[in-house]
């Protein structure tokens with residue numbers, strides 16, 4: 001049995017303060033049966049449950065806290081195509097799967113756009129994501145983004161901006177150039193997650209909140225247990241990501257939790273907001289440890305960045321993040337910071353999400369290395385496909401070898417801190 005100290009309400013974020021509706025699904029009590037039991041009510045779990053329900057499966061979804069309580073309800077809201085580590089998979093398989101990889105990398109975005117429309121989810125979804133170069137060597141990345149779109153005859157709008165256009169569009173001289181992709185975008189992640197859960201519930205998914213799973217009995221029909229009840233199902237999907245401690249024998253040492261943090265200013269005037277983000281896009285730099293920012297629907301600047309591997313949050317998130325914001329936008333000095341919060345991302349050493357199956361009927365999918373809004377939706381479909389017997393995409397990820405560090409459940413933070421020091425040094429060059 002796992003010792004889990006959960007059953008919490010949402011963290012004090014801008015998102016929790018502006019949620020469309022608060023969820024209050026029941027506790028899991030007594031015994032229930034379903035075709036599939038999904039554990040974890042973030043994007044991975046909710047998207048998997050919704051896809052399965054759309055395909056006619058009976059599904060139970062169990063969340064330890066509230067729907068969207070984890071990274072999914074706290075993130076930067078940047079909708080960015082792709083899956084971290086996908087380029088490594090592509091390299092290993094060569095040209096014969098290049099088109100398949102290109103399609104997979106957009107699937108998460110497409111699912112989100114489709115669902116927001118189909119279920120009328122109000123989550124401030126807007127097109128536009130801009131990657132900015134802070135170093136000379138990153139200019140080659142921007143050329144590559146253009147080239148790959150030309151190669152794939154990409155029918156969506158994209159633009160490369162030179163230094164002057166970047167300065168003009170973003171109101172800062174901090175960047176050398178930029179690449180804008182309008183098939184990516186940004187959104188209010190908590191409202192998206194809650195909206196998807198609501199759609200799943202309306203399709204018959206039984207959702208339970210404040211119900212930490214404390215153990216799983218394996219077998220032909222595994223039993224997923226909480227303190228007060230259980231679900232028996234043909235298959236189980238584990239989607240607890242960085243907050244998960246499931247199946248420690250098999251899954252420990254694969255995904256390492258790291259803290260990352262966001263601040264939100266007071267609402268900016270229309271003029272200032274326009275002067276720092278004419279396209280109203282999400283912005284992210286091209287470093288390994290990224291800074292990212294965007295405007296909220298009520299024109300706050302949401303600015304995030306940094307990674308913390310100590311397992312402890314900084315005493316003041318504002319003091320940690322505000323200097324980064326002011327480095328990009330010195331003109332915002334004196335602007336009030338009204339929200340500060342953080343959450344955990346799941347880092348995988350080779351950056352490829354840890355996907356697989358235990359005993360043929362317990363599936364897991366975790367570790368997007370900080371890049372999961374779109375990827376988790378694609379993975380929800382991959383999980384549902386696998387459960388339905390179509391293994392092609394599942395196998396692509398599940399066949400990846402992951403490097404494990406024995407004993408890292410005890411010293412994991414130090415190891416990841418060392419690993420990230422390498423990335424920090426790389427960013428400094």
Ligand SMILES: Cc1cc2nc3c(=O)[nH]c(=O)nc-3n(C[C@H](O)[C@H](O)[C@H](O)COP(=O)(O)OP(=O)(O)OC[C@H]3O[C@@H](n4cnc5c(N)ncnc54)[C@H](O)[C@@H]3O)c2cc1C
Pocket residue numbers: 004039040041042043044045062063064065066067068069070071072073074075076077078079080211212213214239240241242243244245260261262292304342343344345365366367368369370371372373374375376
């Ligand atoms: C501050 C921050 C900013 C980010 N910004 C971006 C961004 O702008 N763009 C982007 O693409 N990605 C971003 N990410 C990453 C992205 O949010 C994640 O990759 C994604 O949300 C992961 O979704 P998930 O469902 O796998 O995990 P989570 O959202 O973490 O959900 C896991 C859920 O499982 C539940 N759980 C755990 N254990 C149990 C248990 N025993 N029983 C029941 N439930 C359990 C947890 O309570 C949690 O709700 C950011 C992350 C953070 C923290």
